Amino acid sequence: MADKSERDERRRRLEAWRASDRVLWRASADQRVGERLAALAADAGGVYDLDEWTDIYGGGVVAEVERRAADLLGFPAAAFFPTGTMAQQVALRCWAGRTGNPTVALHPVSHPELHERGAFGAVSGLRTVHPTDEPRPATAQEVRDFDEPFGALMLELPLRDAGFVLPSWDELVEVVDAARERDAVVHFDGARLWECTTHFGRPLDEIAPLADSVYVSFYKSLDALSGAVLAGPEDLVDEARTWRHRYGGQVFQQYPAALSALLGLERELPRLPSYVSHAKVVAAALREGFLEAGVPWSRVHPEEPHTHQFQVWLPYGADALNDAALRQSEETGVTLFRRWFTDRCPPGVSVTEVTVASEGLEWTGEDVRRAVGAFVERVG
Structure with missing residues (x-):
């Protein structure tokens, strides 16, 4: 403390x-409570009908955020989570059950390794390995040559602690292909994926579906209060909702965060x-x-x-x-x-x-x- x-x-x-x-x-965290509440109350009516009932354990405005995010990211379904830490633990846990391999390949300076107190292993029973420790994203050759099997390759786009760096589009495609050659699924840690379109020269709904699933944050670049979504195939998202409940993420009401997420998609994303x-x-x-x-x-x-x-x-x-x-x-x-x-x-x-x-x-x-x-x- x-x-x-x-x-x-x-x-x-x-x-x-x-x-x-x-x-x-x-x-947004630089503002005082009253300022933040006043701005949300003044602006939210522009993105959602405020005469609608509040959400209860999902639905309502939360479901609207899920629908919008899934459409933008080019996936059939998405689930709203209170935090990205929870969303990614759930995603990788679900994939481990499908692949039969709880090992996740990721960069040693990726967010779960540096900023989540070992949550993958301590909470979700996952094990992590590192195809490279160079201060850049892993290459396709490094993924192909890695000397032990893994069930999932997790790519942080951009890799924040290495300098918000990204591979080229061709390099990204090659890395994804290399993981698939090893029968691994690919998950994008897309906390800041929203701003990658300029570098890749591709829209979000072409970038995100390269992976099998993707997480995106609403507060890091879109100025929302909090919140994230996990997007992917319907069966994965359905299972993720179950694990979200088990992890304590089935929050009673989330309309302030959800409204601020819609505002971010409407105003900041463009x-x-x-x-x-x-x-x-x-x-x-x-x-x-x-x-x-x-x-x-x-x-x-x-x-x-x-x-x-x-x-x-x-x-x-x-x-x-x-x-x-x-x-x-x-x-x-x-x-x-x-x-x-x-x-x-x-x-x-x-x-x-x-x-x-x-x-x-x-x-x-x-x-x-x-x-x-x-x-x-x-x-x-």
Whole structure:
């Protein structure tokens, strides 16, 4: 549990970000409760008839989210889950029963391995293996050559902790084919699949059905309160609903999350390609800005972002960078960076994640370079 100093520091950051006139994006969690509720009440009528009855253990607006998601993703059925962690445990558990093999091949920096406290093994009886530990998606050859059988190949698209990186379309097709050659099913961890269409040059209903099933999140890119869906064949989704109940995911009422998901599909989803395009402008300007500011070394990864999110690496400690970022927000009303970390970084190097969303579209390359200069001045 966070102590008082940590809570105070978080409050200070939230106040600074909220008060900033210029940001590259605003996270929904940065808002106060009243603001979030007021916005949902004001906007939800545009995507759903608010005179309809509330959902009870599914149905109603929850069923509408499931229908919309299944159509968008090109699958016959979808089930709404309170979290992606639960959705993916259920999906891989169901596939293990069908294949007879509880081993899941995935990347060692994929979300279930880094951020779910070993849930696949501790809760679902699954075992994980890694076809590669390189900081990129596995190749078809690595999948073919892996030296033990697995029942499912799980691909995180994009691979967030490696820098929101994606394979090319041809590489993705080859990897899927390689898994099928080994009689394995393929599941896409598509928490951020929504923004992959620009990189792949394909619509969602062509990308997602490459896999046997897919999970997508509604809050990571679509600004919803929470929630996810698992999409796939009808028999898999029917079984997933049963396991959802057993896992405690049969929530009595979910209309706030479901309404916010519909708003995300209606409003944010069509705008994601513009965010991806402008992220390339921001990334290039960041590189130029660090050069102009005399930073001895920097890395923007990928150099040309695959989605609207990417990493920035700098040769300073996280404390110094976090202090500079926060002071820039408070002193200038400009938030360029949010939080810096040292996880999996070489000594003396820190990394941050940059997201470009609607507010970021207003930034020119010159705006970014100027903000970089002001940031570096504060690093000291």
